[in-house]
Structure formats: structure tokens, C-alpha cells
């Protein structure tokens with residue numbers, strides 16, 4: 152469902168551009184709102200989420216799809232963890248559809264989908280591993296699970312297959328999420344050169360974070376303080 156946000160970029164507490172093909176890993180506090188912007192259109196932003204305190208409790212594509220009874224992610228989708236907790240909720244979306252079935256590209260999929268001589272080409276799985284290793288805390292290859300592909304169009308065919316199609320996004324479209332607990336967000340801004348989902352042309356993505364809901368200062372609540 153298309154929904155615009157009222158938050159203004161100039162009020163963000165964090166503003167960063169992830170270069171085409173690069174990775175990004177960042178802690179996001181409970182209640183903070185973060186926006187991913189598809190700056191040039193049709194970029195696939197492969198994303199994983201973890202509970203920041205207990206990374207074994209991580210995004211589950213299966214439970215998220217089951218919970219909402221729908222295959223694609225958009226406004227209102229709750230991102231459910233392997234233990235059934237809601238890690239984040241999509242609160243605004245100007246693209247309208249995001250995939251969580253297609254998985255991340257890898258050297259192996261380069262070889263299988265395209266040709267043997269594409270096997271060496273950089274892929275999301277490499278970026279995920281580099282991101283986790285740069286973060287430390289014991290996170291590594293084993294912590295890569297099924298991901299979200301923001302801005303990517305992977306329709307399910309009537310026969311039950313998956314087809315990788317041209318993106319439905321466009322320059323400046325965004326998706327915005329509210330962290331429902333402290334989370335770790337790992338992004339591979341897909342470097343894939345062989346796939347129509349990012350128009351064979353990886354491009355940058357922007358991340359904005361706004362401060363969480365703040366409690367009113369005590370002087371604002373005299374009736375509560377005096378009981």
C-alpha cells in the first residue's frame with residue numbers, strides 16, 4: 152500500500168549514502184524510524200535484520216509472510232523474527248512492493264543463473280559476509296539467513312515459480328520502517344551486473360534515521376508527577 156511519510160530529511164539524526172555495490176551495517180534504537188531511499192531507481196537493496204541484543208533472534212521471511220498472509224512486503228508489514236518477535240514495522244512506502252522470496256545473489260547463483268565465467272563477480276553474499284565480519288561480535292557466514300530485497304520485483308507466476316522482472320521502483324522512492332526493539336540492520340546494496348532487477352546497473356541508496364519517540368519532559372506532566 153502506498154503511503155507517504157511526514158518526516159523531513161533535515162530533521163534526521165543520521166544521513167548516509169551507501170555507494171553502489173557496497174555494504175552497510177548499523178544499530179538502530181527501539182522507536183527510531185529509518186528510511187531507505189532508492190536514489191536512482193530500480194536498485195535492489197538486500198537487507199537482513201537482527202535483534203541487537205541477541206542476534207540469534209533474526210528476521211524470518213517465513214514467519215513474516217505467514218504472519219501477514221501475503222507474499223510481498225509493504226506499508227503495515229511487521230518484520231517477524233525467528234522467535235516470533237516484531238523487529239520492525241513498515242510505516243511508509245512509496246514503491247508499493249518489496250520481495251522477500253528471491254534471496255540474495257551469490258557467486259554460486261552467478262554461475263547457475265548466468266554462466267561459469269560470471270562466478271567471480273561480486274555478489275550480495277560477499278557483501279553480507281564482509282558487513283558481518285566488520286561488525287565483529289562473533290557474527291559470520293552462519294548468520295546469513297533469508298533476506299528482504301527492498302525495491303525488487305520478483306513476482307510469483309500462476310504456476311508457482313518466481314520470475315525476476317524489471318523493478319517497479321523509480322528514482323526517489325522510499326520505504327520507511329520503525330524499529331520495534333533495538334535492531335542491527337545489515338544491507339548489501341546489490342552489486343549484481345547480470346540481473347534486470349537493478350537494471351544491470353547498481354546505483355547508490357540513501358539511509359536516513361530519525362530519533363525515536365521521546366518521552367515528555369517531567370515538567371510537562373505535573374499531574375502525573377504529583378500523582
Ligand SMILES: [Zn+2]
Pocket residue numbers: 195197255256257274275276341342343
Ligand atoms: Zn545481489
